[in-house]
Amino acid sequence: xxxxxxxxxxxxxxxxxxxxxxxxxxxxxxxxxxxxxxxxxxxxxxxxxxxxxxxxxxxxxxxxxxxxxxxxxxxxxxxxxxxxxxxxxxxxxxxxxxxxxxxxxxxxxxxxxxxxxxxxxxxxxxxxxxxxxxxxxxxxxxxxxxxxxxxxxxxxxxxxxxxxxxxxxxxxxxxxxxxxxxxxxxxxxxxxxxxxxxxxxxxxxxxxxxxxxxxxxxxxxxxxxxxxxxxxxxxxxxxxxxxxxxxxxxxxxxxxxxxxxxxxxxxxxxxxxx
Amino acid sequence: xxxxxxxxxxxxxxxxxxxxxxxxxxxxxxxxxxxxxxxxxxxxxxxxxxxxxxxxxxxxxxxxxxxxxxxxxxxxxxxxxxxxxxxxxxxxxxxxxxxxxxxxxxxxxxxxxxxxxxxxxxxxxxxxxxxxxxxxxxxxxxxxxxxxxxxxxxxxxxxxxxxxxxxxxxxxxxxxxxxxxxxxxxxxxxxxxxxxxxxxxxxxxxxxxxxxxxxxxxxxxxxxxxxxxxxxxxxxxxxxxxxxxxxxxxxxxxxxxxxxxxxxxxxxxxxxxxxxxxxxxxxxxxxxxxxxxxxxxxxxxxxxxxxxxxxxxxxxxx
Ligand SMILES: Cc1ncc(C[n+]2csc(CCOP(=O)(O)OP(=O)(O)O)c2C)c(N)n1
Ligand SMILES: [Mg+2]
Numbered sequence: 001x002x003x004x005x006x007x008x009x010x011x012x013x014x015x016x017x018x019x020x021x022x023x024x025x026x027x028x029x030x031x032x033x034x035x036x037x038x039x040x041x042x043x044x045x046x047x048x049x050x051x052x053x054x055x056x057x058x059x060x061x062x063x064x065x066x067x068x069x070x071x072x073x074x075x076x077x078x079x080x081x082x083x084x085x086x087x088x089x090x091x092x093x094x095x096x097x098x099x100x101x102x103x104x105x106x107x108x109x110x111x112x113x114x115x116x117x118x119x120x121x122x123x124x125x126x127x128x129x130x131x132x133x134x135x136x137x138x139x140x141x142x143x144x145x146x147x148x149x150x151x152x153x154x155x156x157x158x159x160x161x162x163x164x165x166x167x168x169x170x171x172x173x174x175x176x177x178x179x180x181x182x183x184x185x186x187x188x189x190x191x192x193x194x195x196x197x198x199x200x201x202x203x204x205x206x207x208x209x210x211x212x213x214x215x216x217x218x219x220x221x222x223x224x225x226x227x228x229x230x231x232x233x234x235x236x237x238x239x240x241x242x243x244x245x246x247x248x249x250x251x252x253x254x255x256x257x258x259x260x261x262x263x264x265x266x267x268x269x270x271x272x273x274x
Numbered sequence: 275x276x277x278x279x280x281x282x283x284x285x286x287x288x289x290x291x292x293x294x295x296x297x298x299x300x301x302x303x304x305x306x307x308x309x310x311x312x313x314x315x316x317x318x319x320x321x322x323x324x325x326x327x328x329x330x331x332x333x334x335x336x337x338x339x340x341x342x343x344x345x346x347x348x349x350x351x352x353x354x355x356x357x358x359x360x361x362x363x364x365x366x367x368x369x370x371x372x373x374x375x376x377x378x379x380x381x382x383x384x385x386x387x388x389x390x391x392x393x394x395x396x397x398x399x400x401x402x403x404x405x406x407x408x409x410x411x412x413x414x415x416x417x418x419x420x421x422x423x424x425x426x427x428x429x430x431x432x433x434x435x436x437x438x439x440x441x442x443x444x445x446x447x448x449x450x451x452x453x454x455x456x457x458x459x460x461x462x463x464x465x466x467x468x469x470x471x472x473x474x475x476x477x478x479x480x481x482x483x484x485x486x487x488x489x490x491x492x493x494x495x496x497x498x499x500x501x502x503x504x505x506x507x508x509x510x511x512x513x514x515x516x517x518x519x520x521x522x523x524x525x526x527x528x529x530x531x532x533x534x535x536x537x538x539x540x541x542x543x544x545x546x547x548x549x550x551x552x553x554x555x556x557x558x559x560x561x562x563x564x565x566x567x568x569x570x571x572x573x574x575x576x577x578x579x580x581x582x583x584x585x586x587x588x589x590x591x592x
Contacts, residue, residue, distance in 0.1 A: 026394065092393075092394035093394075093567070094565070094567040094568075094571045095565055095567065096566050097566070098566075099394050099395065099566050100395040100396060100399075101396045101399070103396060105563075112396075112397075112398065113398070114395065114396060114398030114399060115360070115361060115364075115365065115398045115399075116334050117334070117365075146311060146333070146334050148333075149332070149333035149334050149335040149338070150334055150335055151335060151337055151338065178311050178334070179311050179312075179315075180309075180312075180313055180314060180331065186311055186331055187311075187331065187332065187333025187334075187335070
């Protein structure tokens with residue numbers, strides 16, 4: 001896609017994320033909007049995965065460790081043709097398979113996540129299998145910055161470096177907020193790049209809401225031969241909706257009708273300046 | 275009866291937990307809440323504002339939370355390790371087993387939004403295994419208060435006993451089960467909420483109220499029911515259980531937990547081993563991929579409501 005098309009896609013995704021969150025009266029709004037551009041670039045530009053090859057052992061794998069922002073994933077998977085978008089009308093409803101976290105009952109979802117700190121170990125196992133079977137697929141996992149303190153992440157980080165898993169890429173959605181407060185105030189993990197480096201990972205940083213920059217950096221994997229890669233993506237929580245940006249309550253806030261209309265208006269207007 | 279008590283004011287037990295903790299902290303500087311980005315879900319934001327030195331935040335790291343709590347408790351702090359029940363009793367189970375129970379550090383492990391309170395967030399966020407897991411661990415009392423009164427009493431008691439306790443709450447406002455006439459609350463002592471000779475219904479936590487509601491339906495069908503709030507799952511009030519079970523015609527247990535390993539199996543195991551054999555049915559969440567929905571929808575789906583409980587009773591008495 002051209003830069004313009006990618007940017008338009010992000011706006012389209014953001015509008016749909018909000019639409020289905022409002023419909024479900026539940027969802028993780030801020031963190032879905034912060035990672036929208038990352039998912040857009042991964043699925044449209046970087047990964048080799050589609051409804052057609054989803055059962056192929058050679059496909060690229062995406063494991064969303066920050067499972068709570070499932071709305072972003074579901075909207076992107078629907079757009080990729082994994083299931084009809086109308087299915088999302090049932091999000092979080094009685095008997096629906098579309099629940100508030102990724103589940104494998106939904107086509108396109110690799111792993112059931114939602115408890116933080118689980119994605120990376122599974123991704124490490126998946127990448128290890130790729131090495132053992134001499135496959136060329138890559139494994140991507142998206143993590144939250146608030147998720148960093150879970151110890152399991154760092155256990156898996158050691159394993160990944162030990163086995164030189166350069167087919168593995170972690171993307172940290174560094175939107176600087178979690179539920180209680182800013183990540184710096186809850187449990188400071190800075191300097192984050194130094195931590196990953198000291199664990200044997202190759203680190204790059206990017207503006208995680210810039211599709212061009214994301215495309216360029218994600219097409220340069222592995223960042224270093226023989227090392228797992230981590231991309232620290234600096235993002236804005238609530239990106240694209242003025243009153244949500246960097247505002248704590250939108251972690252799982254659901255817009256009212258008026259707020260929703262205002263958000264859609266802003267997103268539509270942003271299309272004009274692309 | 276259920277209609278009358280329904281009119282009394284009520285809140286979520288979680289809310290009562292937070293208020294009680296604040297009240298205790300007013301006069302006790304040793305009360306410490308430990309959280310893992312969970313103070314909002316635990317309704318502890320006002321507590322944190324009022325007593326900033328009495329809340330420790332560890333970030334999203336539940337194993338660390340329980341370990342840190344154990345260390346604090348070993349130094350005389352009255353610790354309330356507060357996080358969603360699903361994470362505490364799964365991810366941090368080894369810390370509960372070794373650092374709290376085995377090492378006898380008197381931590382109060384507070385499992386918030388327990389059972390299927392998180393509804394459509396799915397199985398990662400449900401705790402339907404916590405009674406089973408903790409019943410199999412020595413030296414921890416396992417409690418699921420049913421109403422606001424039991425909750426306040428349980429928190430106060432937990433703060434002042436020097437033993438590991440696990441308490442779990444939901445998010446739903448819970449009506450008072452009965453008006454309270456200077457009743458004494460003790461861990462390990464069930465409360466008789468309604469009395470009747472035909473059937474014994476035993477619940478805990480948020481399932482006691484629907485059991486009480488079922489009493490009315492059953493009454494209309496000529497069936498008299500006893501309802502017990504068995505708030506302490508371990509140690510079980512076996513004296514009360516044996517006494518009531520001996521005189522009834524059938525027994526039904528109701529819990530917001532897997533039908534495996536929880537309140538129902540605890541009762542069944544005791545009764546069978548003591549020669550008290552009556553028609554018996556465990557109502558709970560069956561061993562299957564849990565249906566999607568709100569807590570209420572999940573309850574209805576599995577018959578954890580007055581109609582469902584009444585039906586089970588009728589079938590047993592047939
Ligand atoms: C093990 C575990 N603990 C707690 C939670 C509850 N929880 C869901 S989202 C969240 C905050 C996540 O913050 P962050 O990782 O920064 O995500 P983002 O800002 O991208 O939404 C918490 C504590 C969880 N899902 N899993
Ligand atoms: Mg964050």
